[in-house]
Structure formats: structure tokens, C-alpha cells
Amino acid sequence: MIFTRIWIICSFVIWSPLASAKLSPHPKLLLISFDGFRYDLLNATWTPNIYKWANRSSWFVNGVRSQYVTYTAPNHMSIVTGLHEPDHGIVSNYFYDPATGKVFDYFNSTQEAGVVNASLDMSWYKGDPIWLTNERSDSSRRSVSFYWPNGEAPFPQEPHKPSLYRAWKDYRNLTQWMGDVDDIVNLFTDDKDPINFLAWYIAEPDHTLHKNGFYNGALRPMIHQLDELFGYLVAKLHDSGLESELNVILTADHGHAEIQGAKNVMCLREYITSEGYVLGDHMMYPESEELAFELYHNLSTAARTMGYKVKIYLKENIPDKFFYKNSTRIGRIVIEPEVGWAASFSKSCTRKKLLETYGPGKIKFNSSSHGMDPDRWEMRAMLAMGGPSFIPGKKITDIPNNIDLHSLMCYLLAIEAAPNNAGMSVVSQAILVKTTGLPHVDTSFSESLAFTFLIIPSACIVVLFMVYICRNTVLSDNPKWMWTRGQYRPLHMDIFDAERLFSMSLLPKSTVEFTDPKFWKNFFATRKTPFEWYGDYTVLGAVLEKYLKMSDNILQIGCGNSQLAAQMYDNGFRNVHSIDTDSAVIEEQRHRNRERSELTFSKDDATSMSFGDEEFSVIVDKGTLDALLPPEATEQQLDCVHRMFHEVQRILKVAGRYLIITLAQHHIVNCFMEHFLTTGQFLLRVHEIENSASGFPMPVFVFVATKLRNVMNMSMPIELWRAGSDRFEKFVDLHDVLSVIASEQEFNQFVHMCSRVKDILSNSDYKRYNAVTATTVILTVGCTLRTLLNIGVVNSKPPIMRRTDVRIKLDHEASITIESQNVSGPRYCFHIVDDPNVKTFNSYAVFVIPLGREGEWIFSTEKGRKTLRQQAEKIDFLSTGSVDVRVTKASGESSVNGKWTVEDIVVDGQEYRRLIFLSSSNIVQSEALLKSKKGGKKAVDLEHMTCDHHTLMLSGLALLSQNPLSDPAAAQLKVAVLGLGGGLLASFLLRHLPKATIEGVELDRDVVTVAIQWFALPHNDPRMRVKVVNALDYLEETSTRSVIAMNLVTRDEEVARKAKRSMASHFPTLYSISSDEDVNEVLLARVTPNEKFNPVEFARSLRKDIRWVHALEPVIARITPVPSQ
Incomplete structure (x- = not known):
């Protein structure tokens, strides 16, 4: 009876995955390529689904090396044939064959109707793609190509094409891709004729990167779509029972590199003759050797004299490591731009046109490209592989060649590989069980009586033996072995830990x-x-x-x-x-x-x-x-x-x-x-x-x-x-060299200590204890920094007095900034602020600055943080207010101020719009209140000013002899705003001084565009004039001046004294007014003396019926004369 029950259990375990569908008896493999998916785009933030899958699979964390030249069609052929590009024949996306006089045109540059690959003649293709090798090894094997470059092409070897193929036609969308997933699962589980290999290609994110580059906001949504697609695939594989049967390889053909502006594009036709050669994507085929050397000389000279970082090769000078010489299809001249640069044969490409279109203050040039040296990290593609044949949770730092995937796939499919250039020394690190070959499965055996009377009894005996051994060994010592909090603990994790500890034990102990x-x-x-x-x-x-x-x-x-x-x-x-x-x-x-x-x-x-x-x-x-x-x-x-x-x-x-x-x-x-x-x-x-x-x-x-x-x-x-x-x-x-090296080592040691904390915490149930984990990480980083500062492991400027007791307070505030891997600028900033009234510390508090408020004085300045520290009681976790939403509305980069963003934020229920220059992200350059319009749309409220220093500067109107504040509607003034920014002050003056002329002076044309598009600057009003000039040049050309209000922002008292001393030497009357927060100080100066001005009396005389004027009363009352410096 016991035997019968065990037989039933074993029978269920063996057959349950196949109960709902018939699968191919052969090893099964799904190969996926996301075109241009650089390895570092696979991360927890952008790709949570892929990241989660990669972490539980075998993940080559530094990516995979592509073949030269790093283009789409040749690298996809290298992956499936295991050959270098000259050996499989597809040496570029578009190239010429002098032997036949024909042109290979994968992307149909001639725009022939209904055609994508315009070169389907068998003579182009060499090698043996894996879909043919798979089918030829056994008549019951079936291969499929979904949009794989040249997957529909006829190869010389039989059966010439896979059993089923779909030719690539367009870029498609998420809905269509999900439909492909459904079809893929159905093909692997087909009742009549299931497949055992499928190659699937998606032309993103390459297409998006070429059009938009990395930084204009278009890439991330596309990456999210691909991640959502992959999550859908994983769920479908799980639901269908394929998850435990199907090996999946996720990779790409090459990486991508941002082109650093229009000035970095070399328009090749400007430097060569217009005839006597045939062009390829990145190659030239001159009609004679004399012309070849002339073209080579002209292009090399142009690149050198114009400063283009573009390599011009004669074919014989191409580095041997690229394996890119031995084919007549490779041009006599090969052009390779370096990372950050591009070269174009386009007839419409001219340097003048590019600079006119994308020059300073004009449209931002956003584009990314590939085709560079495959040894550059930017050209490396992602690579992860999961399934029953791969080690789960394995992170591999070695970098394989993408041709090696061919050998790996042949191994997984248990087929003999055709001659190729591939190896397996690196990719084999991912294989769970390494054998010399996989057994061939005889389909008739599982249906015979031998299966019932041989395999099943043998399995039962093995199960009974394991149960007996466990009960009398491990379970007798620890009945809860392999169970922790009711969860199963995989045995292989212990094995990996043992391997790691073994490796560490080899390191020298002294x-x-x-x-x-x-x-x-x-x-x-x-x-x-x-x-x-x-x-x-x-x-x-x-x-x-x-x-x-x-x-x-x-x-x-x-x-x-x-x-x-x-x-x-x-x-x-x-x-x-x-x-x-x-x-x-x-x-x-x-x-x-x-x-x-x-x-x-x-x-x-x-x-x-x-x-x-x-x-x-x-x-x-x-x-x-x-x-x-x-x-x-x-x-x-x-x-x-x-x-x-x-x-x-x-x-x-x-x-x-x-x-x-x-x-x-x-x-x-x-x-x-x-x-x-x-x-x-x-x-x-x-x-x-x-x-x-x-x-x-x-x-x-x-x-x-x-x-x-x-x-x-x-x-x-x-x-x-x-x-x-x-x-x-x-x-x-x-000594200086030793100091720099020591500082680099110290910082790496600190980063390592923090990463060890992360490693420890990553083993906890972060979904259940994520708040505790976050708090612990922040406290640990802060305490680690404090400890390293005190004991002298980390240097500080000015130096911090060293203490043997790390509980003793620091001499001054210390900070550390952690940069983001994907976006320039800081990701986190930690400040250590000690209470000056405490000698030793027994506890810590953490204050988390609300999102969007990091630019406020109390958070962004050392003096402000000291004030915050003095106000804080003994609380474990501190914060204030809330920012409910922060949405980036626009971003860009100007030649003057660098990268900038426009953000909409909600602070305590009130909506604001801010312009932030990322080079000085502690300061909000412009801020405007948003108001709701009909239909729920938001508009900038030009009636109110939210920046404190604007109100301080308005108080300068009190120094004018005609007193425009007595009757603003009648005041005929000419006001210049130097440093227009978002234009909020200029717009306010225009609305509230209806007879005044306002001139906005701004050095950065891009900022003017931002002010118009995002801050409603009324530039078309006849009383508003905007000038893009240097403010100093503007002042030199201005003949009449009466009063100047200058916002002085510095935390250095000596700098402030020098500025006031300089102002006093030019103006006989100089006043000062500071904000309550003491970060903005406005200097008010008159060209002529005004000894009768009494700020308090003047403030009392202001009109009460005009709201904005009345609001100036307490401000003007605080105006004080600047003492002589």
C-alpha cells in the first residue's frame, strides 16, 4: 500500500507539468534580443521585472562583448552562427560586394514597397544559423524565427529556412509584442507539432536611442515597456508550465553611446570627391588604389585638423583583434567614430546646417549611436540566462563574446555545432551541470512498458532511500532543517556561500x-x-x-x-x-x-x-x-x-x-x-x-x-x-601624489563598508521590513561616515580633530554625496550635524528632507541645518511637511548653464513650478505658484511672487525720488531685470506697473525659451523687451541709472564684505535688507545721495488699498544703511 501511494506521488510529480500541453521531447530554448539594450540599462529602477528575473538566474553583470563592426544585422548573425562577421558574410547593415557588383541592403534604403530586407539572395549568406542546425539534427525538431535579422533569409544548407518565420516589418508596440508572447507560448505547447527553439528580436530600444538619445526623457518609458513585456513573458511561462522546461537567453546585439552634440558629427562628404567610389554604412569602395589613398588622406587630414575623434582606417590597418579584414565585402576604407562622436555619409549632412539647427540656444541635439570599438564599455550589451540548465542566483563578472552564445546554445540543445569561431570558457560559468553532452531522448521510450516497469520503480526506490537517509541523519538532529519561518530555504545557496568562504580562505591573512x-x-x-x-x-x-x-x-x-x-x-x-x-x-x-x-x-x-x-x-x-x-x-x-x-x-x-x-x-x-x-x-x-x-x-x-x-x-x-x-x-x-592615492583608497574603503551593510540587509525580508531596512541603511551610512572621520580613515577639509572615542562630537559639519549611475548629479547627500551643546553622543536621529524641498535655506545651508539640529528633539526618525508629487515637465542642456529641469511639485497641497540648474541643485533658480483654470488645466500665477528675494528687491522702488509706490498705475518707469531666469519678477512688474517699460536681460537664450514656454513670460507685450546679452555689456550701454537692487547670495562673510565695499565705492547711498532666513541679502544703491530717506516712516506712509504695496511695509521698514567697510 505504501508502495502504491509513493508511485502515485511520483507519477504526479513527473507528469503534472505536461498535463496541460504536449511539449517537444527535445531540449527547449528561447533566444531573445532587445536591439541596442546596453548592459547597464538593466537595473532595479528602470527594469524591475528583468532585474528580478536576472537576479534569480545567471546574470553577466558586465554584459557581453559584441563583434566589430557593432551594427545590428552583422551581430545578430554572429550570435546565431558563432562566426566573426567576415566569416558569415554580413559585414554591415549596408555594404557592397565587389565580386558580384551587388549591394546588401538589410534596411531597404531604396524604400522598395513592402520590403524590409532587400537582399534575400542565398549568395549573401554563409555559416549555419542555429535554427537550421537544430532542425537538421533531427526531423522532429522545429525552429522558429520571430523578426530576427535575416531570419527569413535562405541559407545554402538545407532546410535553407526555419519551419516558421516572421519577417521584421516595423517597430510595433507593447500590445503587439504581448501578442507575440502568446504565440510563442502556443508554439512551444502546440498539441500537434511543438517547437523546441525560437529566436525573437525586438527593434527597441535602439530605435528610440537613435531618435532621442539617453537624456531627453523618451528612453525610460520605452525601457519600461520592454520590462513590462518581459514580466508578461515570465508570467506566461509560469502559467503554462514552461518555466521549468524552457531555457531562456536574454541579450542584445550591441550597446549605445550618446553623441555629445551636433559639433561632434563629421559630415564625410564635405571632405571627399563626389565620384569614383561606392559607399557602405561605414565603408568606402574606391575604384582605384590611387583614389583610395587620396580619400584616406583627405578624411584623415580633416579629422585631425577639425578635431573630429573619428578613426579612418585603410583596410589592412584595422586592428587584428577586430577580426575584420578577411573579406572582399569590407571596404578599402573603414570609418569608426569614437564614443561620443558620429560620422555620416548623408548628402544632407553639412557642418554649417547642423550648427545652425542645433547651435547654442536652439533645438537640443539628442541622439545616440553605435558602431564603435566593441571593447568600449558603452558598446557592451546585456546578457542574462535562466531556466533548468542555468545556475540560479549566479552573478558573473567575466565578459564573454557574443559569438560564444552559439556554442552555448548548441550545448543546451544537445546538437553538434557547425564550424565556428566561438568558445565556451566564460559562458560555461552559467551552466548548472557541466557535461560533455546531453542525452538524446527517444520519444518512443516514454510510451513503452519499459517506462512503467523500469523508470517509475527506480524513481520510487530512490525516493524511499532519500527519505530513510534524511530521517536518520539530518532530520534526527534538526527536525526543522531547510525550514525558516515557514519558508523553504534552497540548498544551493548554502553551497554558494561555502564556495565564497572557500575563496576568501585562500587570501593571505597577513x-x-x-x-x-x-x-x-x-x-x-x-x-x-x-x-x-x-x-x-x-x-x-x-x-x-x-x-x-x-x-x-x-x-x-x-x-x-x-x-x-x-x-x-x-x-x-x-x-x-x-x-x-x-x-x-x-x-x-x-x-x-x-x-x-x-x-x-x-x-x-x-x-x-x-x-x-x-x-x-x-x-x-x-x-x-x-x-x-x-x-x-x-x-x-x-x-x-x-x-x-x-x-x-x-x-x-x-x-x-x-x-x-x-x-x-x-x-x-x-x-x-x-x-x-x-x-x-x-x-x-x-x-x-x-x-x-x-x-x-x-x-x-x-x-x-x-x-x-x-x-x-x-x-x-x-x-x-x-x-x-x-x-x-x-x-x-x-607627498601630493601619495595624498591623492590615499584619499582614493579611503573613499573606496568607505563605499565597501556601506556595500557590506547592503549585502547583509539584502538577505532580510525587505518587503516586510522595508521601513526598518531603510532606516538602518541611513543610520549605518551616517554612523560609518562619522566613525571614519573620527578615527582618520576618511579625510575632511578642513581637517577634523581626531578622537579615539567616536562618540565625541565633530569639529564641524561633514557631508558625503553619492552619485547616481544613470543620471548626472547627486543621488543622495548625507550631512552629519552634531549638537554643539553635547559633548558625547549616545543616540542618533535621522532627518529626511522632503522631496522637492532640498533647495530651501534650512536644508541646503550649513547654518540652516544647524538651526534645524537645535530645534530637533530626541526622535528616532524626523521629517517635515510633505511633497506629494514631483513631476519633471521638461529638461535640457544649455551651453551657458548646463543641464536644467522644470519641475512641478506639490507642497502641503499647494502646487509650484520650479526651474533648477543641475550644476547648482541646492538653489531653485525660479519658482512660480500654479493655479487651476477651467477644464482642470494648470497655469502660472503671475499675480503672486513666491521667491523672498523678489519681494526684497521690490523694496528698492522706495528709493526712487518720484515714489512710484504712491501711485503704481501712473508710474512711468523703465525697469531692467538683469538675470531674467523664469521671468517671474519681470512679469510681476509688467502687470502691476501698467505704464512702465520692462527690459529682461539674460545671457542664456535657452533660459529665455524656458521662461516663455513654462513660466508664461509675456514676451509679446509691447512694454516687455527681452535682450540676450551679457548684463555687464548692457549696463555699459545704459546711460541713465537711478537705483539698483542687487541680490547678494553668499555664505562667505569675507566675500560679502568685499562686495559691499566695492558697491560703496561706486554709489554714495547704499542700503541692505536681509531675508528672515538670512541667505538672501539685497543691496539697494542710489546714484545720488538721499540723506532724508527714513525706511520706517516711508513704510508707514504706504497705501493700504493696494495689496502688493501694503505687503512691502514690513519689508521696507527693515532697510538699514550699510556701514562703511
Whole structure:
């Protein structure tokens, strides 16, 4: 009876996923490509559904490398064939074949009716796309292509086309995409003829990025649509039972890079003759060699003299690492713009037209592009894969090539791959169970009696055995094993934790171990896989390639089991020799790189090398110096390091480069710099690299010493390039270099400490305890910053007095700003504000500034925050008021003020509109009250002023001799508003001084446009004149002046004194009036003396029947003369 019950249970478990549908007996795979989806667009904020799925799947967090050239059609072919572009034949979206005289035109540039791919002739296509390989391996396998580029094209191999295909026709929308999802699920679960492979392509977000770029607001809604679509797919797979049967690979063909303005577009036709060649997307096919060199010379000269960052290649000069030479279909001249730039063959493209259309103060140029170097991070595409064959919750930092997906897919489908260029060394890290092949499933077996009498009894025996073992081992010790709060705890998480702890246990526990050869011998023997503590080529390559040439003879000293030499080789640097003192390591490297014939390894000692003088042009040291020199080095260890330095000097050629990849501990920097500065024969540089090695908090540095021909008698500056910077900083003093490196290390340590808090909290039930988690994160970051400041780990300017007791108050306020990864400007800002009346602290409070009110004086200034701190009682979590809504209405970037936004906010039920310059986001440039109109529309209320300093400036009218406040309707004035901004003050004056002429003076034309479009500036009123000029030029041309009101905004008392002193030297009468919050101070000056003016008496005489005039009474009464400075 027991046996029968267990049989029923097993039978249910085996058959329940298939009960509602018949599935293909073959392994099943869904390949999805979102065109142009750069890897960093996959994040928790923009793509919550994809992010959630990626986190529980195998996720290549640094993306996947595309093939050169990084265009749509060729890369989609590379993914499904595993071939480089010249090998599968599709070398661009649009190109010419000199052998046949035909043009390949994927996007139908000739606009032939009803056609998308205008090149469906079989002769174009080489290789074997996976949909054909899959069907050819077994007659019962079926493949489908949904809109995949060239998925409808005929290939030479039978069956030529997949069983079912849909040709791409248009960009479609979310509703249509969801319809595709329904069709995909139906095809995999079809009762009669289910499929086992489908490739699905969506042409977004590439289309949106080309039209709008990253920053005009159009990208995010499109990304949200794709995320909603993917969430719909995941739900459908779950409901249909496919989730446990179907492997899913989500990727893209390439990344994207914003074009940094119209001035960065090179219009190629302006620099070349108009005939004698055929054009491709990014290539030229000249009719003769003479013309080829002429075109190459003209374009290269233009790029150089005009400052265009566009590479012009002759075909033979294309870097070998791109594998983009061996095809007659590749043009004689190839054009490659660098990131941030573009090149166009369009006949309508001219530099003059671009600058006229998109010049300063005109339409913002918004566009993004691709086609750049695939090794640039901007060109990397996203990659995640989930399903029964992949490790759940696996984050992989290594970066595969997209051609490797072909080998992976063949493995998953259990089919033999056609000849290709792909490998599996990186993508295999995602596979749950690694085998040499997957078994072929005989469909007739499951329907035979053998299935009933062999497989089912065997399964039952296994189940009974496992139950017996569990009851007598684990469950006997802990009956609640694998259960926590009623939830199932996956066993594999424990396995991953054990693996992580094992890896950490290998790290040296002290600096003494770090320099002990026995430690490293044991390390390499224990850890069989390459150890890239300092990062691999994907991390280091951007810096290394600045100093390496393909022709260089390169020596790597202390290679260990690192893959750096192999990665340099694969990127085109073939003359690489590596040495190490460990024979076993050398043998392992030789075995691993046996197919890289020019890559050589030998046992040698870096302190006494067997090479001749000046034999190498580049010497690379990755961690060897760090391993040889501990902080408390003995004389013997120091002598060892100096002998290595002298050997490097000996074997390095003139103009050769010595590159040291190091953690740059203080003693390492001192030793290196002092030695090579003393020689007088080396130029020294330092590059900081963001270290992506998992769990390691230290940044990596690359020291570069370039050998000069002669000894220099003068001291040479040291150049340092910080991570994320775009230029070198020069230092004469070694102490300054040490200080900068230390500060970078300190900040990384702080970030690491904060990230550890995040890691700990991520294991909690954040949906249930999200408020507690948020509070804990804020408190922990704040307390961590306070602790690091006090104990001296983080520097502060001015310096904070160090305390041994971290509870003692800080000498002054300290702050840290955390930047956003996706949008420029700060994401969070933490301020540590101590109560001056307390000596030691036993508790903390957190004040969260309401959204939209961060620009207010009490929050944005140190003095204001001190006032807030004094007002705060002992409360765990503080805030004030509320901002119910903040909606960005518009955004842009001007050549004068940089990026700006217009935001509508609701504060305590009242609606406002604000103009904010992001370069100084603590200050609201303009603010207007919004009022409701008929139909529920909102309009700017020009009757009221919300900015305090505008009211202060209006008080300057009291200094005019004709007293316009006595009868504003009759006052014939000419008023200039310097710094128009949103135009609120100018609009108020226009409405309330009906006979006055108002001139708005503004330097930034874009700001004028914002004022008109978003703040209702009445620019068409004949009494309103707007001038886009420099205010100083305007004042010089203005002959008559009477009174000036100047808003002085500074928190530096010395600056304020200088400003007042300067004003007093030009004006005989100078007054001042400050706001209640003491952040805005307005200076009021008269050209002529006015000794009779009494502010209090004048305020009392103001009319009470005019509201705005009456409101000036308490303001004018506060006007005081400025004492002599």
C-alpha cells in the first residue's frame, strides 16, 4: 500500500507539468534580443521585472562583448552562427560586394514597397544559423524565427529556412509584442507539432536611442515597456508550465553611446570627391588604389585638423583583434567614430546646417549611436540566462563574446555545432551541470512498458532511500532543517556561500604571507582556476592599450596563473613572453595556452633575468611588486626589489614602458617613485582603475615608467589620472601624489563598508521590513561616515580633530554625496550635524528632507541645518511637511548653464513650478505658484511672487525720488531685470506697473525659451523687451541709472564684505535688507545721495488699498544703511 501511494506521488510529480500541453521531447530554448539594450540599462529602477528575473538566474553583470563592426544585422548573425562577421558574410547593415557588383541592403534604403530586407539572395549568406542546425539534427525538431535579422533569409544548407518565420516589418508596440508572447507560448505547447527553439528580436530600444538619445526623457518609458513585456513573458511561462522546461537567453546585439552634440558629427562628404567610389554604412569602395589613398588622406587630414575623434582606417590597418579584414565585402576604407562622436555619409549632412539647427540656444541635439570599438564599455550589451540548465542566483563578472552564445546554445540543445569561431570558457560559468553532452531522448521510450516497469520503480526506490537517509541523519538532529519561518530555504545557496568562504580562505591573512613564496605555491595548487585579484583584461585593457602596440615585444614578470597574457594575445598583442619562479605554474600556463603558438612562458627570476640588454619594449608587472615588498620590509626584501628595478632598467628599450599593476600601498608607492625619480631617466604616470574583482574594496592602480634616452637634470612632474576623470593631474611633490592615492583608497574603503551593510540587509525580508531596512541603511551610512572621520580613515577639509572615542562630537559639519549611475548629479547627500551643546553622543536621529524641498535655506545651508539640529528633539526618525508629487515637465542642456529641469511639485497641497540648474541643485533658480483654470488645466500665477528675494528687491522702488509706490498705475518707469531666469519678477512688474517699460536681460537664450514656454513670460507685450546679452555689456550701454537692487547670495562673510565695499565705492547711498532666513541679502544703491530717506516712516506712509504695496511695509521698514567697510 505504501508502495502504491509513493508511485502515485511520483507519477504526479513527473507528469503534472505536461498535463496541460504536449511539449517537444527535445531540449527547449528561447533566444531573445532587445536591439541596442546596453548592459547597464538593466537595473532595479528602470527594469524591475528583468532585474528580478536576472537576479534569480545567471546574470553577466558586465554584459557581453559584441563583434566589430557593432551594427545590428552583422551581430545578430554572429550570435546565431558563432562566426566573426567576415566569416558569415554580413559585414554591415549596408555594404557592397565587389565580386558580384551587388549591394546588401538589410534596411531597404531604396524604400522598395513592402520590403524590409532587400537582399534575400542565398549568395549573401554563409555559416549555419542555429535554427537550421537544430532542425537538421533531427526531423522532429522545429525552429522558429520571430523578426530576427535575416531570419527569413535562405541559407545554402538545407532546410535553407526555419519551419516558421516572421519577417521584421516595423517597430510595433507593447500590445503587439504581448501578442507575440502568446504565440510563442502556443508554439512551444502546440498539441500537434511543438517547437523546441525560437529566436525573437525586438527593434527597441535602439530605435528610440537613435531618435532621442539617453537624456531627453523618451528612453525610460520605452525601457519600461520592454520590462513590462518581459514580466508578461515570465508570467506566461509560469502559467503554462514552461518555466521549468524552457531555457531562456536574454541579450542584445550591441550597446549605445550618446553623441555629445551636433559639433561632434563629421559630415564625410564635405571632405571627399563626389565620384569614383561606392559607399557602405561605414565603408568606402574606391575604384582605384590611387583614389583610395587620396580619400584616406583627405578624411584623415580633416579629422585631425577639425578635431573630429573619428578613426579612418585603410583596410589592412584595422586592428587584428577586430577580426575584420578577411573579406572582399569590407571596404578599402573603414570609418569608426569614437564614443561620443558620429560620422555620416548623408548628402544632407553639412557642418554649417547642423550648427545652425542645433547651435547654442536652439533645438537640443539628442541622439545616440553605435558602431564603435566593441571593447568600449558603452558598446557592451546585456546578457542574462535562466531556466533548468542555468545556475540560479549566479552573478558573473567575466565578459564573454557574443559569438560564444552559439556554442552555448548548441550545448543546451544537445546538437553538434557547425564550424565556428566561438568558445565556451566564460559562458560555461552559467551552466548548472557541466557535461560533455546531453542525452538524446527517444520519444518512443516514454510510451513503452519499459517506462512503467523500469523508470517509475527506480524513481520510487530512490525516493524511499532519500527519505530513510534524511530521517536518520539530518532530520534526527534538526527536525526543522531547510525550514525558516515557514519558508523553504534552497540548498544551493548554502553551497554558494561555502564556495565564497572557500575563496576568501585562500587570501593571505597577513602581509608576511603575501610575500612568502610558499604561500603562493600553495595558493596556485589549491585554486585551479585563474585568479584575477587585480582585474583581468576587461578591467585593465583600456589603460594597457594606451601603452601597448601590436608590434611591441612584451614581457610579463610574475605571471602566476593569471589569464592576462592570453587575453593580451587574443586582443592582438602576439609577442608576449611571461616568466615566473614556479615551475608548476609555467607548465600549467603552457598547457592552457598550447593553441596560442606565439605565447611563450619560461621559468626565470625577475631579480636576475636571462634576457639581453634593451630586449623588450614593454614590461608588465601584475602584482609582483606587491608580492615582493611587505610594509615592514627587511633589508633583504628591499634589496630584492631594487635588483628587480635595475634589471627592468637594463632590459627595457629606450621609449619602453614599465607598467606595474598594483594596490598602491603607501610603502609600494614610496619605493617605486623614489627609485625611478632618482634615476632621472623615466617619465612617471599613475592611472587609477575601478577594481571590479568581486568583494575586494581596494582600487587598482597602474604605474607607468617610460624610459628616456638621456638622463634629465631637471625634476619631472608626476601625472595622475583618477578613475572617472578625463584628464591627467600634474604633481611636482611626491607627498601630493601619495595624498591623492590615499584619499582614493579611503573613499573606496568607505563605499565597501556601506556595500557590506547592503549585502547583509539584502538577505532580510525587505518587503516586510522595508521601513526598518531603510532606516538602518541611513543610520549605518551616517554612523560609518562619522566613525571614519573620527578615527582618520576618511579625510575632511578642513581637517577634523581626531578622537579615539567616536562618540565625541565633530569639529564641524561633514557631508558625503553619492552619485547616481544613470543620471548626472547627486543621488543622495548625507550631512552629519552634531549638537554643539553635547559633548558625547549616545543616540542618533535621522532627518529626511522632503522631496522637492532640498533647495530651501534650512536644508541646503550649513547654518540652516544647524538651526534645524537645535530645534530637533530626541526622535528616532524626523521629517517635515510633505511633497506629494514631483513631476519633471521638461529638461535640457544649455551651453551657458548646463543641464536644467522644470519641475512641478506639490507642497502641503499647494502646487509650484520650479526651474533648477543641475550644476547648482541646492538653489531653485525660479519658482512660480500654479493655479487651476477651467477644464482642470494648470497655469502660472503671475499675480503672486513666491521667491523672498523678489519681494526684497521690490523694496528698492522706495528709493526712487518720484515714489512710484504712491501711485503704481501712473508710474512711468523703465525697469531692467538683469538675470531674467523664469521671468517671474519681470512679469510681476509688467502687470502691476501698467505704464512702465520692462527690459529682461539674460545671457542664456535657452533660459529665455524656458521662461516663455513654462513660466508664461509675456514676451509679446509691447512694454516687455527681452535682450540676450551679457548684463555687464548692457549696463555699459545704459546711460541713465537711478537705483539698483542687487541680490547678494553668499555664505562667505569675507566675500560679502568685499562686495559691499566695492558697491560703496561706486554709489554714495547704499542700503541692505536681509531675508528672515538670512541667505538672501539685497543691496539697494542710489546714484545720488538721499540723506532724508527714513525706511520706517516711508513704510508707514504706504497705501493700504493696494495689496502688493501694503505687503512691502514690513519689508521696507527693515532697510538699514550699510556701514562703511
